[in-house]
Amino acid sequence: MEEKSEKNKEIETSNFIRNIIDDDLESGKHTKIITRFPPEPNGYLHIGHAKSICLNFGIARDYKGQCHLRFDDTNPAKEETEYVESIMEDVHWLGFDWGENLFYASDYFQQLYDYAELLIKNGKAYICELSQEEIRATRGTLTEPGTNSPYRDRSIEENLDLFRRMKAGEFEEGAYSLRAKIDMASPFICMRDPVMYRIKYVHHHRTGDEWCIYPMYDYTHCLSDSIEAITHSLCTLEFENNRPLYDWFINELPVKHKPRQIEFARLNLSYTVMSKRLLLDLVKSNVVNGWDDPRMPTIAGMRRRGYTPQSIRDFADRIGVAKANSMVDFDLLQFCVREDLNLNANRVMVVLDPLEIVIENYPEDKVEYLEAENNPENPNAGNRYIPFSKRIYIEREDFMEQAPRKWFRLSPNSEIRLKHAYYITCKEVIKDKDGNITQLICTYDPESRGGWSKDGRKVKGTSHWVCKDHAIDVDIRLYDHLFTVPDPMIVPEGKDYKYHLNPDSLNIIQSKAEPSLKEAKIGDKFQFLRQGYFSVDYDSIPEKPVFNRIVGLKDTWAKEAKK
RNA sequence: UGGGUAGUCGCCAAGUGGUAAGGCAACGGGUUUUGGUUCCGUCAUCCGUAGGUUCGAAUCCUGCCUACCCAGCCA
Numbered sequence: 001m002e003e004k005s006e007k008n009k010e011i012e013t014s015n016f017i018r019n020i021i022d023d024d025l026e027s028g029k030h031t032k033i034i035t036r037f038p039p040e041p042n043g044y045l046h047i048g049h050a051k052s053i054c055l056n057f058g059i060a061r062d063y064k065g066q067c068h069l070r071f072d073d074t075n076p077a078k079e080e081t082e083y084v085e086s087i088m089e090d091v092h093w094l095g096f097d098w099g100e101n102l103f104y105a106s107d108y109f110q111q112l113y114d115y116a117e118l119l120i121k122n123g124k125a126y127i128c129e130l131s132q133e134e135i136r137a138t139r140g141t142l143t144e145p146g147t148n149s150p151y152r153d154r155s156i157e158e159n160l161d162l163f164r165r166m167k168a169g170e171f172e173e174g175a176y177s178l179r180a181k182i183d184m185a186s187p188f189i190c191m192r193d194p195v196m197y198r199i200k201y202v203h204h205h206r207t208g209d210e211w212c213i214y215p216m217y218d219y220t221h222c223l224s225d226s227i228e229a230i231t232h233s234l235c236t237l238e239f240e241n242n243r244p245l246y247d248w249f250i251n252e253l254p255v256k257h258k259p260r261q262i263e264f265a266r267l268n269l270s271y272t273v274m275s276k277r278l279l280l281d282l283v284k285s286n287v288v289n290g291w292d293d294p295r296m297p298t299i300a301g302m303r304r305r306g307y308t309p310q311s312i313r314d315f316a317d318r319i320g321v322a323k324a325n326s327m328v329d330f331d332l333l334q335f336c337v338r339e340d341l342n343l344n345a346n347r348v349m350v351v352l353d354p355l356e357i358v359i360e361n362y363p364e365d366k367v368e369y370l371e372a373e374n375n376p377e378n379p380n381a382g383n384r385y386i387p388f389s390k391r392i393y394i395e396r397e398d399f400m401e402q403a404p405r406k407w408f409r410l411s412p413n414s415e416i417r418l419k420h421a422y423y424i425t426c427k428e429v430i431k432d433k434d435g436n437i438t439q440l441i442c443t444y445d446p447e448s449r450g451g452w453s454k455d456g457r458k459v460k461g462t463s464h465w466v467c468k469d470h471a472i473d474v475d476i477r478l479y480d481h482l483f484t485v486p487d488p489m490i491v492p493e494g495k496d497y498k499y500h501l502n503p504d505s506l507n508i509i510q511s512k513a514e515p516s517l518k519e520a521k522i523g524d525k526f527q528f529l530r531q532g533y534f535s536v537d538y539d540s541i542p543e544k545p546v547f548n549r550i551v552g553l554k555d556t557w558a559k560e561a562k563k
Numbered sequence: 564u565g566g567g568u569a570g571u572c573g574c575c576a577a578g579u580g581g582u583a584a585g586g587c588a589a590c591g592g593g594u595u596u597u598g599g600u601u602c603c604g605u606c607a608u609c610c611g612u613a614g615g616u617u618c619g620a621a622u623c624c625u626g627c628c629u630a631c632c633c634a635g636c637c638a
Contacts, residue, residue, distance in 0.1 A: 015576090042638085072638070139634055140634070142634060174636065188566065189633055190634095195635090238631090241567055241568090241632065242633085265569090270574085318575080318587075320586090321576095322577095325569070325570095327575090328575055329588070331588060338599090420596075450596085462598090464597075486574095529599085530599070531597090553599050554600090
């Protein structure tokens, strides 16, 4: 399904990071490019991570280098095996493979510890007894320098002894920390003697209870990159401030490789939120039904919704990579799925909101099987046969008693084509006592079988339909944006991001589908003719398939009708 | 207010001194048994702003404005 659309597309991928890599290759600084995707296993991956994954693995692929998957697991209090499994699944699903290069920062705990002792021996790190609050208080502010810790000038021997006893579990959490000795007056606040190690009596998902001291991100990340010989360490903009510290550790230690950190802007998508904290909150507060709720911007959610890996990769290519903060239109993502699915999803007829039609001049017990192409964009998709008889359903919104200007669907005495079937003309409108339309009486033209007429008369409107006696019942889940505004983070004073939650982000309806959909399997994707693209949800049961709407078709009539 | 970044079409984004790519969206039109697809066309005399250098600047220099990030023993 994917290969076909992949080859007729050639997005020229050029960005400032690739330019740097090109220069490094040309100058001979590097001969092989190694990148890495370094998630912390404390939550599910989202579309923002997909951007990073496509960037890192994409570069490795294009430069014939390699991209490592490395779990940044230095804070056991937040990390779980469940997350590492979901992350691996999502990266694979997106179409990338790290091969042998699966790593964990925790693999380097011993090496990192040895490096720390070396820093102590070189007089570049010390054991501090200040409490967390005291450290904060002596750090200074954005405009004022901090003050030196009273423990800053301990002897190397004492520092070493204390550090070893920290590791041995002799002290309580928070009683001691290992700090780099840099500069309490640095305008880079992260350089004001940052904490390198803290004591935590917490079980680690991989190292168990082997360690009770854990290294901090700034200390761990640069050295992990170095150990793996990463050439270009790509991260998001908020780490720009940390780069001096990244370089400091690399330069103070006798490392073989000195990776270069390069920062790019993280992805923001309109009508959704992207922070792990907020996504976790949506899950915990049951606003959505779990991490893979189809409204979530998580990879798992998008997969369940029906987005294809190809469409997400294409999206990542199209949004580009730069240093300016930005918010991408959700429209672009929708364009990418439609483009993929238009080529690859078979067409099928489903009447979302059924209105019964009785064809008065059609024989009572006759059933015909009409041939229908599965995908006009792909002749290889073949044909199928759809039953047709006297009673059928059409879409309720395809009929209007008082037709507006430019309306070319059904209305009293007008003629339309039933896709793949016949021309019908509306003769009578049946209503209940409240005036609601309950049924339409129509006639059909037996000469128009297949949807053509010999006299070549123009029938502008074409409706989809299903045969009443053969239709199957299906549940349809119509999804819309989780939020009603492009930027949910802009809220009135005193409100939080939930202020803009869309109360109509999910609508479940019962519909009638053509019988072929009985065979649909979980994850199958279809275009419901004239409606949109839908994917079979895993909540389906044999008696009742459940479809998620991935995205609607472009609807220029809806636009016209608004005028 | 210290430091770090960024400001090119409604939204992304190329461009790196030689006179504004491309995509999405939008708009107009042709084709069409999906008001889908597809096709054709329109869409920045102008690059946050004010000066300066230059034959020539979005690209170099200076000032100013705006936005984002940094004061976790989170990442």
